[in-house]
Amino acid sequence: MANAAADAAGAIIRPHFRAPLCVEAKGDDSPVTIADRDAEAALRALILSHFPAHGVMGEEHGTLNGEAEYLWVLDPIDGTRAFVTGRPLFGTLIGLLHRGRPVLGVIDQPVTGERWIGLAGEATRFRGPFGGQAGCRPCPRLAEAELSCTSPDMFGAATAPRFARLRAAAKRVTWGGDCYAYGLLALGLVDVVVDDTMKPWDWAALVPVVEGAGGRVTDWEGRPLALGSAGDVLAVGDPALLPEAVGLLAPGHGNRA
Numbered sequence: 563m564a565n566a567a568a569d570a571a572g573a574i575i576r577p578h579f580r581a582p583l584c585v586e587a588k589g590d591d592s593p594v595t596i597a598d599r600d601a602e603a604a605l606r607a608l609i610l611s612h613f614p615a616h617g618v619m620g621e622e623h624g625t626l627n628g629e630a631e632y633l634w635v636l637d638p639i640d641g642t643r644a645f646v647t648g649r650p651l652f653g654t655l656i657g658l659l660h661r662g663r664p665v666l667g668v669i670d671q672p673v674t675g676e677r678w679i680g681l682a683g684e685a686t687r688f689r690g691p692f693g694g695q696a697g698c699r700p701c702p703r704l705a706e707a708e709l710s711c712t713s714p715d716m717f718g719a720a721t722a723p724r725f726a727r728l729r730a731a732a733k734r735v736t737w738g739g740d741c742y743a744y745g746l747l748a749l750g751l752v753d754v755v756v757d758d759t760m761k762p763w764d765w766a767a768l769v770p771v772v773e774g775a776g777g778r779v780t781d782w783e784g785r786p787l788a789l790g791s792a793g794d795v796l797a798v799g800d801p802a803l804l805p806e807a808v809g810l811l812a813p814g815h816g817n818r819a
Contacts, residue, residue, distance in 0.1 A: 639653075708752050
């Protein structure tokens with residue numbers, strides 16, 4: 563079902579890539595296109611045709627039956643800014659929560675043909691034309707870690723200093739990528755991803771993919787993500803990195819004796 567849903571969304575998205583598009587700004591000034599809206603509509607229709615009792619939450623079309631035991635969480639184009647500027651650093655995210663816990667996740671890049679599938683309790687599967695195998699790499703120290711973040715603009719006055727401490731401790735930082743950076747982490751090419759202001763449709767699909775590859779995904783305090791989480795997200799490929807990263811992201815770190 564997850565593969566069929568990703569195929570359906572990709573068939574709608576690909577013709578719009580690097581084609582003239584009308585880009586609108588939503589209430590939070592983030593961009594949206596007809597590709598976002600039509601792809602999510604197709605995902606919702608396909609899912610509900612197979613699982614009418616399930617709930618669906620999507621970035622573009624809201625929530626239906628949000629109290630259902632199984633809740634599909636959808637972001638048709640995570641990284642719309644990259645999409646509208648012709649960069650293939652975006653993806654379709656398809657997540658499934660069971661009683662609020664992420665149990666299935668798909669990251670699909672419909673232009674490059676790369677797809678990650680994570681299922682709770684199983685190893686993440688990856689397919690793509692450029693090679694690569696799912697599996698996070700060992701990296702027990704931040705001083706050796708490749709850090710990725712979507713944008714420095716997502717941090718406010720309270721969170722920017724916390725991220726700055728982590729950035730200073732890492733070997734190198736790379737900007738951009740949205741969900742694609744988490745896919746690279748699951749391939750052992752990135753070691754840490756830190757983001758903020760994320761919604762459930764931004765992270766629900768990422769958790770099974772990263773954790774099925776051997777990594778961890780939490781909030782900045784090291785707690786599992788849930789529907790009520792604030793939106794701060796920390797992903798590490800090597801779980802040994804988690805205590806150091808959480809310590810640097812702690813609000814009072816700089817004031818400790």
